[in-house]
Amino acid sequence: MPSVSIPSTVLQRAAPAELGFDVGRLGRIREAIDRDVAAGLIPGAVIGIARHGKIALLEGYGFRDKTAGTPMWADAVFSIASMTKPMVSVGIMMLAEEGRLLLGDPVSKFLPQLAGMKVAKSITSDTLETVPAEREMTVQDLLRHTSGLTYQNRGTSAAYRAYPVHGTSAALSKDDFLVQLGKAPLLFQPGTTWEYGLSTDIxxxxxxxxxxxxxxxxxxxxxxxxxxxxxxxxxxxxxTRERYARALPKDPLTGDPLVVHHATGKVSKWESGGGGCVSTVADYLRFSQMLLDGGVGNGQRILGRKTIALMTSDHLGDKIVNRLTQTMDPAFAGYGFGLGFAVRKEQGLSAANGTAGDYYWSGVYGTYFWNDPTERMTVVAGIVAPGPLRLRYRQLIRSLVLQAIVD
Structure with missing residues (x-):
């Protein structure tokens, strides 16, 4: 399998052994990805690892376009989908630091179309009945996904069907989208339940x-x-178009066609804060390292240290119903949610290796990142696996990276 690395322009490189990695064990990353490429599970991948502020690994494996036989270089461009969300969350916190908004502000202060939203009596019924919201959703609710908003494609009941279509397939302008969304029901009372959805788009x-x-x-x-x-x-x-990483034509498990929206050439009528970006592993390492370094990146202060600490703390606690593992990824039991990231609350429970206090997020097309402040490490994985296999790689990459740490 082709495997190509390029010099990093993100951070200074260092020998993996100097950063506490066993070189032989680190080689298991290449071996595992090469096996999966040969088995036809994925076209290829780019993996980036930085520890103690230096790059230990930034390498491409397999193919950027398997059909064309184009090798995967480390500067490949990926549709990162929901890995857009942490960047938008940082943008909101910039405005909060400037005093231009408060996390406790009602969303309708900025978007009056969303004032007075109702709450569905049932999220499973084929008939829609609503009750008044006990309070308005806030900016904090949006950041921690406790707004009650969902995605239309996360269910088939009447409550889900009332939601407008989002993303590049949306036919509505932003203003029309907001008007239609304001008429849809919240799935839960604001502040009571974690539910994945349109919060970061808002x-x-x-x-x-x-x-x-x-x-x-x-x-x-x-x-x-x-x-x-x-x-x-x-x-x-x-x-970036010539370096775009493409999915396999069909899902290797289901046989369904695999479509990644930037590959279709369609342009959305509005920029989706919930999932619209493209990026490279090297670029996202710049972002994730900034988070790990307390808000400083590339010699510039992006956010305050205490703001990063707030964002990477659990904001669900024991009273908010946590549907993260129930509806997203059962392997990540023991995680709460901060202001833009899933946050590990304890060492046990999760089937995925990690450290209490680490935080992560991922994209529906297969990309993934996590930061481990205890290990002073950030990892970004560029993988095009839009189907069910993406859940496998969230665990696999963690396992392969963490088993290689020896110091």
Missing amino acids: LGFIIEAVSGQRLGAFLSERLWQPLGMADTGFELTDH
């Missing part, structure tokens, strides 16, 4: 309302350019 709309900029322009000016994330954005460009 955060993106709030950034636009407060800043007066398009979401991509704001993130480019305030986050991507300061960190040197030149290959990150909401659309492919002439510079």
